[in-house]
Amino acid sequence: MGLEDKRTVETQDGIAMENIRWGDSRKDMKRRGRSTISMVWIGAILGSAITLGVAYAYLPDILNSRGIFLENTPQQQQFITIEPTQDFGVYTAVARKAMPSVVGITTVELHRDLFFGTREVSGVGTGVIIDGRGYILTNSHVVRDGKAREVKALLNDGRRLDAEVVWSERELDLAIIKVQGSNLPIAELGDSDKTEVGEIAIAIGNPLGLNFQRSLTQGVISGLNRTITDGASGTTIENLIQTDASINPGNSGGPLLNSRGQVIGINTAKVTSGEGLGFAIPINTAKPIVDQFIEKGEFTRVFLGIQGVDIDAFESVTGVKLPEDSGVYVAQVTENSAAARCGIVVGDIIIKIGDKDIDRRSDLIRTIFGYRPGEKTTVTIMRQGKEIKMDMVFD
Incomplete structure (x- = not known):
């Protein structure tokens, strides 16, 4: 029997002592060597398992702290569900409150052309119901400054009603049309004088036609008291609200809303030469006209002379x-x-x-x-x- 010595073998989970006889055969040495290596691997595997187990135990807490939750299915599969932020809740709430009062407007106008004679020209816009008896606020240019031969309003419930232009003012780019109805859903009007730059702005309308009716876009109030000039007509409109909420052809006449779902403006124009440049007429400009229609069913303009x-x-x-x-x-x-x-x-x-x-x-x-x-x-x-x-x- 050979000399005896002690050798230490360090493992992942502690220190293992091993007796080795110097006089043992090579076969015994190999067997003992394999035994030592096996113990090293077993220790490594056990250590890794412990590390993973600890990490897995704390994983739900880490995910919870970041707003991400794990759900176990019956098959033990894991799916990640992202919790909506508060902002998304605001947009949904505004849509539910204001969407029923938004209408699509279609128009037909007779256009006389030197080469093609008289032909019908159709148009699409948006409006917002301001009184349960059927008064709808929109842009003057949507109803062709009151010259449209035919005007129809598509309500949220799917009804398509004939409408009459009861007032239009090109200088303000505002108009009021009326449909026959009762107990219609009306929009809540806000106070545009209290609007501040940086506030949430939400636009609802029919961009590019009724195929995308009642689309909602969101942004912020980018500026106040803006002035733009229509290159085609030369009409200048001042005191506008600027927003980066997307406003496209068909959105005209629709509401610009604040985070409380109140109408603070009537969308009127977009600068085509740049993105994120939309404009709305402050609702306080329209309020005196709206108030008269609600009170008397008509608007009487004062005469300065x-x-x-x-x-x-x-x-x-x-x-x-x-x-x-x-x-x-x-x-x-x-x-x-x-x-x-x-x-x-x-x-x-x-x-x-x-x-x-x-x-x-x-x-x-x-x-x-x-x-x-x-x-x-x-x-x-x-x-x-x-x-x-x-x-x-x-x-």
Whole structure:
């Protein structure tokens, strides 16, 4: 029998002691060597199993902390379910609240062409129900500024109803149509004066036609008090809300909503030369008209009694430099009108009505829409470099 020695073999899970006889045969040595290697592998496997077991035990807690959950099926398969974030909940809630009041609008207009004669031209837009008796707010250009021969409204429940244009104003790009109905779902109107840049903005409409009716897009309020000019008609619209929520042809006339599902604007245009540039008319611009229709079933526009022109336009046409950079130049005054009675004359420059600054003609039009016949206000003018305030009663 040979000499005896002790050798240590380190394993994953501890220290194993092994007696080795120096006088043993090679066969015995090999057998003992295989035994030692086997124990090393067994230790490694056991150590790995323990590590994996610990990791697996803590895995649900790690996933839970990240909003990801594991669900076991009867076959013990694991599927990952992602919990919706709060923002997605807001969009869904707004859609459920506002979608029933959104309608699709189709129009047919007779178009006279020099080469093709008279032909029918169809159009598609969007509107929003503002009164349960059937009043629907939309854009003036959607109903061809009131010239459309045929107007129909497609309701959320699938009904397609004939509609009548009861009011349209090209300068504001707003119109109201009416369908025969009762207890229709109406939209809640918000306060666009409280809108701030960075707030959630949600647009609902019919982009590219009724095949994609009531599509919802989301973004933020990108800017306020924007001004755009229609290259085709030359019409300038001011005081617009800018949003990066997608607005495409067919969305016109649809609502721009806040996170509470309130209408804060009426979608009107998209700048085709750039992405993420959509615009909406503030709902507060339309509220005085809407309120009159709900109250009286009609809208009576006040009559100021002047013909006015923007300062820059007057200077461009006449070549005469005016002392004021902004305001509306009075080119004509109608006899016995509200303007004439309060003392406004040709050559005056209107700079304020009530507490609203008047920089351009569009400001003047938008401001007087907020008044009713018989109401009083103060008009501020510039005359030969002097500021004058006048009391006026609207016709």
